Amino acid sequence: MGTLVVIPLIDIEDLIIAKILGGRPKDIEDVRGLWRVRGHSLDEARIRGVLLEEALSQSNLVPAFDSVVGASP
Numbered sequence: 001m002g003t004l005v006v007i008p009l010i011d012i013e014d015l016i017i018a019k020i021l022g023g024r025p026k027d028i029e030d031v032r033g034l035w036r037v038r039g040h041s042l043d044e045a046r047i048r049g050v051l052l053e054e055a056l057s058q059s060n061l062v063p064a065f066d067s068v069v070g071a072s073p
Helices: 012-022 025-041 044-055 061-071
Strands: none
Touching: 012 025, 012 044, 012 061, 025 061, 044 061
16 A cells, blocks of 8 residues: 555635735735635635734735725625
């Protein structure tokens, strides 16, 4: 048999958080795409909660996420 290889993956909610924290236009566009495809199954409250904690020092994080969630079809 072959060798078992473990590849760590980032949770999709954490990826969205990281992209919002990155804040580049490409990151926000990536989040829009992820939200369109998987938004129905994601933990929006957890994402928002982490962003609110981070927003204490960066006031634009939650509005950036809201722009994605509000723009979904």
